[in-house]
Amino acid sequence: MVLQVAVVAVLTVGPQPLRSVNEVPAEPDAAAWDDAPTETVSLDPQQMALPYGGGSVDEVTVQAVTNDTHVAFRMEWEDPTADTEINEPNAYSDAAAIMLRSGSQPPVAMGASGDPVNIWYWRSSWQHSESDPGGDMYSYPHPDNETKPGQAAGNPLSKSSYNRYAQNYYATGYGSLTNAETQPVAANGERTDDGWAVVFQREHDASGQYDAAFEDGEQMYLTYAIWDGDADEVNGEKSLSYQFLTLDTDDGTLSAADSDDGGGNETDGTDGGAVAGVTDSALWLVGAATNWPALLALATVTAWLVSYWRLRE
């Protein structure tokens, strides 16, 4: 939680226009993407909440197109191995996600309490898995609906097959990821020569409680994450962008989030507004050092510790 609070400000990247098209492409190799401007987003290992990890992928190329009814995002990254099976204890799937919210910039740490975010997630195993891990070893005495607990509980990750290849989630901080009641997002990922290209697509209108809204001229804030199954990346072990992109839903411009435009995210005075990626702990320390209330607190604690040790002797 402390680390989450520490990451109140994020760095910014260059502007990117959103292209308006007649038909929003569902395929990652559709011609409509050829003319769409691209933005390269750099990724870093996740080091805000345990378990730390990631870092296998250091950048993702992103595009966005829209029309009157739909919006689509394309992500492309390098990954030499296609990891599409989760059929063994040590098998993890490649995956990608976009975290987004309209109106104000959310905390990069998957939102926060009272500060929800919308997350779109694609997993290669949903789309490309070919294995059937069980079911042929002996005759199974009981009905499947009693002996597949994940399915019996309605776990959205325990389905026997998937058709939209994406899931729509809400989160209010780490560990809070929740499957949304409505599932309006579709995804489609295909291998490129050296990695993956994935398209996420959704209608502008979505009825879910925290679904990102693509209307009312509100700015949309976006950030990205990639998991490489070959490196056992799963959960918090992921490569993510600490930088938000913004998408102007009026004029269709995808651009850098202004770090001063962080809504309620920089109100915690303990960090003195220092601009810091958590990966750069040195920067964070400098920020803390110039923060006189923090110094005062540090001095008080030090003085107390010294006198305590003396007393003990």
Add this chain to the structure above:
Amino acid sequence: MPETYNPQLGREHSYPYEHQAEERDWHWGMIININRCINCNTCSFACKSTWTSGEGEEYMWWMNVETEPYGGYPMGWDMRLLDDLGKDETIFEAAEEGERVKGYVAQKEEWEYPALGDDQVHGEYPTGDVVESDLENDEYHDMWQFYLPRLCNHCKNPACLAACPRKAIYKREEDGIVLLDQERCRGYRKCVKSCPYHKPMYNPETGVSEKPVGCFPRIEEGNVPRCVSSCIGKTRLHGNINRGPDAGHPGGNASAAAGRSPVNYLAKSDEKIALPLYPQFGTRPQVFYMPPYHVPPEFLTQMFTPNTDEKRNDWPGDTFEESIKIVQDRVRNPSHHTLGILQLFGATTRLIETYTVKEHRVKGWDRKGNKVVDMPFEEEMEVREGEMWTNQP
């Protein structure tokens, strides 16, 4: 990271979660008398047919019996973790930066041979004189092995719970049973990695993990788990490990005995006779084993004690090897009181909350104060005349 006092180690160590409830009035606990186990695996099959008979659960043996010293399921699980841990280092203290708990995910192949090493003995077959055990003079037979029934320990510091980034695992308020929410799990396998006893397991068919459930529906009904009730060798006793000497009459029923539960007496009294498996991992496991008395104490010391140079806990003896020797002797020559409690093993499928041992009779009462056992130490022998010749040609 919060510190917690671990009575099995006799010291504090870090544990990633604040305790949800420090002590409960009722806590799941089991005693296993290793000396009575014959590796029949009735417990294993009782568990499997009850809980893990489905697709994707083929390699899930929540209950398994392995032969020490060479067996292990998953393969070599204990040797590997002991190698990875420093002396006097819990899995929480050994965690590397960026993780909560030290551990590893066993590969598929390591789960595929649950009976590997079964019945293999330690030691060479003697070429000269056979050394007979003479325990009073510290002489142990050259060759030995023993059977180790293994199951989820429903730990008081559960590593699986601490490692789950989604809090999909929780410890029940009412009985300390550790459960995994099948709806909330996302298959990250952090519990699979972190449990030193390797009891949470990944289901490739559902894409999420599962863990033993302590037969909670049976506990709620006042019955012992299936592995206990099915045991043909009367190796086990199950009950409320937290019921100490000061506890009152169960269910407020004055006709039922007050005080300790029988499992609490065997695991926690001054006459402690049952020890936790690998307490050095730091999870405070709640299955306690009565160690085999024919096995050299050096081996048992690393298995059933914290195995540190300095002995910090309240177990008998000045060193842990001494503790083992004392406990082995208590197992071999049980006191009259312990012998009484031993009669309760396998005597009923009901959970025994309190008991009395008077002269040569032992009685037990359930949580409501109903009497569920009342039996002599020795049943009278009855010979049915009509069957005298059944086995003759």
